[in-house]
Amino acid sequence: MSDSSSKNAGQVEKNQSRLPEEARRARLKKWRRTKDRISTYGVSAGGLGVVFALALIFIYLFYEVFPLLRSAEIAPVSSYVLQDEDIAHFALERYNELAAVHTRDGRLLFLEAADGRLRKELLVALPEDAAVSSFATGDPSEGLFIYGLEDGRALIARTDYRLSYPQDRRHIEPQIKYPLGADAVRVDPQGAALRRVAVQETGNGFSVAAATEDGRLLLAVYTATTSLFTGEVSLRHREYVLPSPPQQGEKLLIDGAGRNLFVADAIGAIHYYDISDPAAAHLVHSVAAVAAGETVTALEFLKGSVSLIVGGSDGTLSQWFLVRGDDNVQQLTRIRDFLRHAGAITSLAPEYNRKGFVAGDASGSIGIHYATSHRTLLMEPVSDKPLHHLGLSPVNTALLTLNADGSVRNFDLDNRHPQVSLSALWGKVWYEGREGPTYVWQSSSGSDDFESKFSLVPLTLGTLKAAFFAMLFAVPLAIMAAVYSAYFMTRALRGVVKPTIEVMEALPTVILGFLAGLWLAPFIEKNLPAVFAIFLFIPLAMIAASFLWSSLPAAFRARISPGWEGALLVPVVLLVGWLCVSMSPLVEVWFFDGSMRQWLTDVGITYDQRNALVVGIAMGFAVIPTIFSITEDAVFNVPKHLTQGSMALGATPWQTVLGVVIPTASPGIFSAVMIGFGRAVGETMIVLMATGNSPITNFNIFEGMRTLSANIAVELPETAVASTHFRVLFLSALVLFVITFVLNTVAEVVRQRLRKRYSSL
Incomplete structure (x- = not known):
């Protein structure tokens, strides 16, 4: 009895001593679950916030771009009747207050445009x-x-x-x-x-x-x-x-x-x-100018008096201008046709400051057309009688029509952005004064007769061109350096190399652009043979040095600790680079008649000082730290049991790298490349300072380019708010946003598939 009592007492004491410990553990578990929930909700909220922010950016950009998609609209304001039957011309002044009516007997009537009241009558002398x-x-x-x-x-x-x-x-x-x-x-x-x-x-x-x-x-x-x-x-x-x-x-x-x-x-x-x-x-x-049996019923110049608009008795409308042929003789050439009217064209009213016009026909309909964008923005009947005259506001906000019985109708006109269409943005356009259709970006000029050219093809192609050459330079260097650093390099050397490269990422890109434009571009132009020699001979010299190192006696090679061999290549690289630069003038004399740049010009290759080669090198240095850092982490974090198992089965270190390490780290490597590519696509300052900003359409490495981001940076501060140019720049930003979004989405899909494929290793 006493033994049983003492045992129960001991158990009670033991249970009592356990209660505080279990309670503490329960509290810790509860707090841990709370923190897990907070973290889960926080991460989810952050992810949703990012998606919401991206959606807001897209909505705002589309809000600014949407007016470009609208067609022209007219709204009737008033109507009245003119008693004079012998009217020769009809026009509006820029404030839309007065309509000037020319009669054939030499009178000039100035009417209130809103109601037709006579303000003043003048007689021509x-x-x-x-x-x-x-x-x-x-x-x-x-x-x-x-x-x-x-x-x-x-x-x-x-x-x-x-x-x-x-x-x-x-x-x-x-x-x-x-x-x-x-x-x-x-x-x-x-x-x-x-x-x-x-x-x-x-x-x-x-x-x-x-x-x-x-x-x-x-x-x-x-x-x-x-x-x-x-x-x-x-x-x-x-x-x-x-x-x-x-x-x-x-x-x-x-x-x-x-x-x-x-x-x-x-x-x-x-x-x-x-x-x-x-x-x-x-x-x-x-x-x-018209089909057989038809006649020209209306003929007018567009603004600038370069293009002719021809209206026919069959309702056709066409644009013509002079094009210089192969024989150096200008020929009047039919450029484009517009939507056909239901009746014969009876009147044409060209815009005062753009390449658009309004056409009236014998059926009483008006059509609002724009030449460059090849758009018919409005086709609407406004009368049941032929339209004899049109009066278009100099600022394109009002329109007067005069039909056969003298009735005048006054319309408010909304036609803000006729210059833009899918064909004008993404297709070849035959601009005035050019020998054929082409892609051109030229948003402004010193002339009032200027024809705006808003092709996004040169800018988009320039963006991809700059990113392509930057990645061509950066990807091999960054990935191979990351693999060597993570797998072969000694820990002490890796502790110096990796932070040094990552610090390069903090270098402002404006500094890289400044150096590329003012130092690198002239240096490359002066030492073109050296540049190509460096790309060729440095890899060969590294291979030769490695071969010589492997041929040395094992006792001698043992003096260098494993993982430090790469440091021995630094003097080789510096020496070969110095020799290439020193021999560059002699190579130009021996093989290129003293100037490689002139030799390229003579063989038909255009060379600009600030070109894609300069951009590729400069922007490559900006992208390398990003790709290197992510790739190096991905390679370094490959499970050790995989590499050890591979080598235990007899594989060499390089076989292990190629067969095990790189496939396992491929999702991370792919992510690094796509993140680097995304940064290259959106880079602004380097391409702004090192490309020459020429919106050309080619992939010539010796010519420059203009990218979407650089174009926005250059032109947005100087454009008029809410103008067509302003909204097209926002469209450029939308295109850039869509490109990066699509690339990142595709990259994530591919990364997930790679991760799933190699997750079983």
Whole structure:
């Protein structure tokens, strides 16, 4: 009984002593589970946060890009009727307040654009002894117009608007100016009636072309000089008779340089005259602009007077401009066709500051088209009668239409980004002045007549080109160095090498770009043979040195601890590099006539000082630390029992590396390469400073490039907010975002498959 009692008492004491320990362990387990839950939720929240942030970036970029996808829209504002039936031209001023209506009897009516009320009526200073026989306008942005008279004379004038702000309110005062004086000028010395006329202000004065009633084609060039003291205008002029076209001209146009004359006849042909030397002006050639049996019903220049827009009686619209052929002779060439209208084209209104235009047809429909992007942004009926005239706002925000019965309709116009289309962004485009379709990025120019070129192909290709050459340089060096460091190098040497390379990653890329642009690029240009010799002879020298080392007596090799052999190659590399640079001038003299760069040019290879070779080396040094660090960790963490088992079965260290280590570490190596590639794709400062920023489309290692990231960095600070250029730059950022996202996604899928494949090792 006593033994049993003592045993129970001991058990109770033992249980009592265990209670605090078990309670403590229970508390620890509970705290551990709590921390696990917090970590799980924290990691999940972080991952979801990253996904959410990426989604927000994508949404914001798409929000800025979305307006590029919209078509044009018109909204009716008002309508009214004009009583004058003999209207020759219809135009709007830039504030959309006044509509200028030219009549054929020489009156200029300025109406309130909103309701048609007459603000002011001016009479053109036509001579009383001659009747009007023709009318034409020049560049719409200049407000220039001309009246041809029945006695062979013509009167040139322009509309002008004077702004004032009485009581802080804008007041527009319309007026007429006469750049050659208020007197009519002689065009035809013989005095024949001018059936058709054309006028254009050129750099040397004014050029006038006229088709006379008796079938002659005339050209007159006028230069006016205004006295600084008296204000008198002295006029110099010359008249020339041009070869008559096969058919009488129905529409004449002179380009802005005064070098080319285009004559459309009654059977649908356009005749091109070279008038650069008026005394030797001649007919170059004639082309059929519309189908057989159809006629040219409308003909106008686009902004810049380079491209012709031809409208036909069958509703067709086409763009034409001069293209220099193989014989060095310019030929009028059909470039592109636009969406066909339901009726004959009756009027054309080119935009004042872009390469777009509005077309009206006999069915009462209008079409809004843009040349460069080859887009028809709107096709909409606005009347049940033919449209005789269109008035387009100089700032593309309003449109007036005048139909056959004198009805005027006023529309608000929304057409903000017509320059962009899939074909213009990603396809070849035939731009004005070029010999054929091509990929071009040129977003701005010093000329108001500039045709924006927004091809993303040169930028995307430049991005891939820079990344490709950087990876071509970085991947072999980084991976082989990582494998050697992790598997063969001694621990002491590895402790120096790895931190040193990882510290390189902290070096600002702007420093690398600065060195690449100002030192490396000139050095490579000066020592081209040395560069290629280094790439060839350093690997050969390392192989030769390794062979010699293996041939030495074992006793001698035993003096160097295993893992330190790589340090012996450093003097070899430095010596070979120095020899290559020292021999470079002699090699150029022996094999390249003193200059390898000139030799490359002579054989047809373009060489730019800042090129893909420079970028590949500089950006390779920026990418190497990333690839090296991740690869080295992946190789070093391969389980030791795998390598030991391989060597126990008789494999050599190199066989073990190739057959066991690299396959096992392949997911990590692949991740390292893709992360490095992603960094190379998004790199900005190095490519900005070391490429020359030329948006060219090739993979020539001796030429530069322009990348998406560098282009955004250069142009975004200088573009107008919400402009087409601004939004196209955001589209570039979206393209870059999508490229990196797709690459990283594919890389992760491949990495997971590799990891699953080799997880059983």
